[in-house]
Amino acid sequence: MTADPLLAELAKALDSPREALWLLDELGDVAPGARREQALALARRRRDGEPLQYLLGHWPFRTIDLLVDGRALIPRPETELLVDLALDVLSFAPGSAVVCDLGCGTGAIALSVAVEERARGTVVDVLATDVSRGALALATRNAERVGAMSVTFLEGSWYDALPAALEGAITVLCSNPPYVAPGERPRLARELDFEPVIALVAADGTDGTPGFAAVETIIEGAPRWLAPGGTLLVEHGADQRAAALACAERVGLVARRDHDDLAGIPRILEARRPR
Numbered sequence: 001m002t003a004d005p006l007l008a009e010l011a012k013a014l015d016s017p018r019e020a021l022w023l024l025d026e027l028g029d030v031a032p033g034a035r036r037e038q039a040l041a042l043a044r045r046r047r048d049g050e051p052l053q054y055l056l057g058h059w060p061f062r063t064i065d066l067l068v069d070g071r072a073l074i075p076r077p078e079t080e081l082l083v084d085l086a087l088d089v090l091s092f093a094p095g096s097a098v099v100c101d102l103g104c105g106t107g108a109i110a111l112s113v114a115v116e117e118r119a120r121g122t123v124v125d126v127l128a129t130d131v132s133r134g135a136l137a138l139a140t141r142n143a144e145r146v147g148a149m150s151v152t153f154l155e156g157s158w159y160d161a162l163p164a165a166l167e168g169a170i171t172v173l174c175s176n177p178p179y180v181a182p183g184e185r186p187r188l189a190r191e192l193d194f195e196p197v198i199a200l201v202a203a204d205g206t207d208g209t210p211g212f213a214a215v216e217t218i219i220e221g222a223p224r225w226l227a228p229g230g231t232l233l234v235e236h237g238a239d240q241r242a243a244a245l246a247c248a249e250r251v252g253l254v255a256r257r258d259h260d261d262l263a264g265i266p267r268i269l270e271a272r273r274p275r
């Protein structure tokens, strides 16, 4: 497959030529004498289940490349759709739009919106929150990395992180909260053991829907924080569509739609506060 013996050795150790290429590329600056040892150490960690993204230390999300480590969830491709939906809504929003990303992790959603809106020549006010200090520290570094220093980061549990002045003022409220039920976790891929539990697992909803509590909290709070006509976009688990739509209806949100992700799996609730 290749003339580079180290690449061949790594590909065999990982049983993946593609991952071997990525890891070796990451070691491009390492002195030749230390390269083999470091490459094989990474291969061992990979074989022990550590996600490739954490080993590389960065990962692309839409147009940006984000630092990733064990303090935050690795941004998933399905969340890219949530950003598309946010940008669609913003393209029809009047000036001075406010976007809020609750539970920002690496900052994937908030930073993408800030960077892509700027590229369109539009300035939006973007806020990003998380209850995890580690995640916020990582997101702040990512803001520097992608040149989105205008994004404001706030610490606190869901809406508690927001200043009262934002009540009734948010144009687009985005969130990809944890939505895995505690009982489901042991059945998940081994790689997920390396991601923070707080980023993955949520209690059951009040209606008994497994893992729905955080999604429910976000939907329930949306009418208070959204501007009239403002949009909520919240990612949820594959089996949570009915609960999400019912919850949105119960709290008086309108124009409720639920989007499938690219794999055809129910994934994102879109709902509006009435004008």
Ligand SMILES: C[S@@+](CC[C@H](N)C(=O)[O-])C[C@H]1O[C@@H](n2cnc3c(N)ncnc32)[C@H](O)[C@@H]1O
Pocket (backbone or CB within 6 Å): 072, 073, 074, 075, 076, 079, 102, 103, 104, 105, 106, 107, 108, 109, 129, 130, 131, 132, 135, 156, 157, 158, 175, 176, 177, 178, 179, 198, 199, 200
């Ligand atoms: C599924 S991860 C999503 C991270 C990021 N938004 C993304 O899409 O990659 C959920 C995030 O919610 C945060 N989180 C969990 N409980 C929270 C709470 N009570 N208040 C605010 N954020 C919370 C976690 O720390 C984590 O960063």
